[in-house]
Amino acid sequence: MNDIIVGIDLGTTNSAIGVVDSGFPMLLADDGGKRIMPSAVWYGPSGEIEVGHKALRRRPIEGSRVITSVKRLMGRELSVEESESLGGKTAEQVSADILRELKRRAEWRLGKALTKAVITVPAYFHDGQRNATKRAGELAGWEVVRILNEPTAAALSYGLDQLGERSRVAVYDLGGGTFDLSILEMQDGVFQVLSTHGDTQLGGDDLDRVLAEKMIGLAGLEAASVGHDAWIRWRVEAERVKCALSERALETFAMPFFDGVNSFSREVTRVEFSEWIQPWVARTLSCCRRALSDARLESNEIDALVLVGGSSRIPVVRTAVESLFGRVADLSQHPDEAIALGATIQAGVISGAMKHLVLLDVTPLSLGIETLGGLMNVLIPRNTTIPCKAGELFTNAVHEQKAMRVRVLQGEREMARDNWELGIVDIPFKPAAKGQARIGVQLHIDENGILEVLARDVKTGIDQILTIRSSAVDVSDESVEKMVGDSVEHAFSDMAERIFTEAKLKAEELLPAVEQALELGRQWLSAKEIKTIETARAEVCQALLEKEPNSLKAAVQRLDTATEALAAKIVQQAMDEALDRQLSL
Ligand code: ADP
Ligand code: MG
Numbered sequence: 001m002n003d004i005i006v007g008i009d010l011g012t013t014n015s016a017i018g019v020v021d022s023g024f025p026m027l028l029a030d031d032g033g034k035r036i037m038p039s040a041v042w043y044g045p046s047g048e049i050e051v052g053h054k055a056l057r058r059r060p061i062e063g064s065r066v067i068t069s070v071k072r073l074m075g076r077e078l079s080v081e082e083s084e085s086l087g088g089k090t091a092e093q094v095s096a097d098i099l100r101e102l103k104r105r106a107e108w109r110l111g112k113a114l115t116k117a118v119i120t121v122p123a124y125f126h127d128g129q130r131n132a133t134k135r136a137g138e139l140a141g142w143e144v145v146r147i148l149n150e151p152t153a154a155a156l157s158y159g160l161d162q163l164g165e166r167s168r169v170a171v172y173d174l175g176g177g178t179f180d181l182s183i184l185e186m187q188d189g190v191f192q193v194l195s196t197h198g199d200t201q202l203g204g205d206d207l208d209r210v211l212a213e214k215m216i217g218l219a220g221l222e223a224a225s226v227g228h229d230a231w232i233r234w235r236v237e238a239e240r241v242k243c244a245l246s247e248r249a250l251e252t253f254a255m256p257f258f259d260g261v262n263s264f265s266r267e268v269t270r271v272e273f274s275e276w277i278q279p280w281v282a283r284t285l286s287c288c289r290r291a292l293s294d295a296r297l298e299s300n301e302i303d304a305l306v307l308v309g310g311s312s313r314i315p316v317v318r319t320a321v322e323s324l325f326g327r328v329a330d331l332s333q334h335p336d337e338a339i340a341l342g343a344t345i346q347a348g349v350i351s352g353a354m355k356h357l358v359l360l361d362v363t364p365l366s367l368g369i370e371t372l373g374g375l376m377n378v379l380i381p382r383n384t385t386i387p388c389k390a391g392e393l394f395t396n397a398v399h400e401q402k403a404m405r406v407r408v409l410q411g412e413r414e415m416a417r418d419n420w421e422l423g424i425v426d427i428p429f430k431p432a433a434k435g436q437a438r439i440g441v442q443l444h445i446d447e448n449g450i451l452e453v454l455a456r457d458v459k460t461g462i463d464q465i466l467t468i469r470s471s472a473v474d475v476s477d478e479s480v481e482k483m484v485g486d487s488v489e490h491a492f493s494d495m496a497e498r499i500f501t502e503a504k505l506k507a508e509e510l511l512p513a514v515e516q517a518l519e520l521g522r523q524w525l526s527a528k529e530i531k532t533i534e535t536a537r538a539e540v541c542q543a544l545l546e547k548e549p550n551s552l553k554a555a556v557q558r559l560d561t562a563t564e565a566l567a568a569k570i571v572q573q574a575m576d577e578a579l580d581r582q583l584s585l
Pocket of ligand 1: 010012014015174175176177178203239243246308309310311312335336
């Protein structure tokens with residue numbers, strides 16, 4: 001099993017981390033059960049650091065010590081004002097503190113050290129910004145195995161990589177501080193970005209500000225005259241009301257003692273709020289039209305529409321985008337978790353953890369070897385969990401045989417020829433009488449799905465090993481379905497053929513033996529007994545000619561029973577003679 005690789009959405013407003021566990025991608029929650037962590041860092045006066053919700057909670061009192069939206073500054077020359085806002089840190093260092101906190105959380109959740117990560121960036125990030133993100137990851141102690149585009153991650157989380165060649169996906173991402181629309185096209189199994197358009201100064205924060213300013217106005221105040229700390233309280237309440245209005249049609253905006261004396265309270269309806277934010281929604285739509293025209297596409301040439309980013313939960317946003325594209329959006333994933341989930345899926349594909357569940361967990365088809373008469377002898381049945389091993393002892397069927405051929409087969413059919421041959425091993429052995437050589441054959445599938453065939457000459461202890469890579473488990477779904485379907489369809493004829501083959505093998509062994517026994521023991525038998533045996537023998541020969549499986553099986557059975565007493569008598573006789581010989585010596 002390869003190293004675990006985590007997936008990280010390092011967002012402007014929020015970040016999240018996930019991992020593939022038992023084949024399922026899942027985000028890792030903090031000790032409070034929250035999967036989403038605000039991308040906020042508080043730097044205390046004596047070097048302490050707090051990240052996430054804890055950092056945000058300090059904002060109303062120590063606003064200047066809390067850094068948010070650092071992603072906007074990644075990989076850029078900073079203005080003096082921007083530099084000062086970072087309090088002597090670089091954007092990479094602050095991002096590294098966020099990534100370090102995510103690492104701590106994931107290691108605590110999983111109870112083991114983690115080193116490898118896939119980190120997402122917006123499709124419009126240039127090389128400098130991508131490299132800065134990678135360096136931030138390394139500063140935090142991650143080996144960054146891939147920088148992944150956010151819209152690609154979003155599409156992966158919805159399983160849109162299954163859509164097929166040339167499919168086009170529009171990803172509308174309205175987060176906390178940024179907006180972008182990307183059009184992807186599936187080419188040779190990977191998503192290519194056909195076009196991306198956006199506004200790095202447009203997001204949920206703007207909507208909070210719009211609502212806060214409205215309320216401040218209704219409270220009879222001048223927005224400009226509200227002090228910094230008070231302004232943060234209005235904004236925090238505005239965000240709460242905004243989010244509530246995504247679920248309800250009405251919510252009360254309440255600011256008790258906003259100036260220490262007076263309180264403010266007002267009911268806000270979803271309809272009102274929708275109207276107030278309309279200009280911002282319209283701006284996102286014009287970006288969508290630009291992205292479409294850049295890609296030279298009409299909105300009806302898009303095969304799937306995905307909405308991500310927390311702000312896409314707002315009903316008026318959703319309906320506006322759906323009407324522009326003339327289709328409903330897939331809402332099966334949480335919009336604010338989709339990117340982290342997609343990064344996690346990509347990480348799982350790179351590490352092999354995703355494929356593990358889908359293909360390598362159980363054997364899709366039975367594995368066995370060909371035995372006498374061309375029969376399939378199943379050693380590991382279909383749907384056995386891997387790793388697993390199974391073996392059987394075989395013997396030579398022919399006198400003075402010098403080698404045995406082991407054909408490794410896969411499939412559900414009774415006859416070897418109807419199954420797939422995975423490989424052949426020839427095991428040489430010292431010529432021996434029929435049934436004297438002993439060959440042990442063992443099939444072993446390891447956790448990576450690699451099949452190893454071990455064939456041992458039990459007498460000499462010499463092993464032959466054949467390794468069959470992946471084919472034992474790496475079988476396409478269609479061929480498994482076809483094989484299983486065929487085995488059901490041919491169940492009766494296959495079974496008849498197996499019965500006939502087994503009975504024929506028995507008959508071929510029995511007939512010469514009966515011949516010999518009759519010669520040796522005729523004197524001990526009554527005429528009636530001889531008649532019974534000869535009738536039974538004739539019936540076996542007749543059934544062999546008729547190729548009638550069930551009557552052959554029955555005839556062989558009768559012949560076996562008819563000669564039982566005679567065979568026992570002959571054995572007894574032989575032993576007596578041997579004893580006599582010994583006594584006379
Ligand atoms: P980013 O990608 O910018 O890091 P997210 O995708 O997590 O951020 O989006 C964060 C934004 O989504 C914030 O502005 C937040 O207020 C907004 N948001 C989250 N939930 C809702 C909701 N239920 N209704 C409206 N807006 C929401
Ligand atoms: Mg985001």
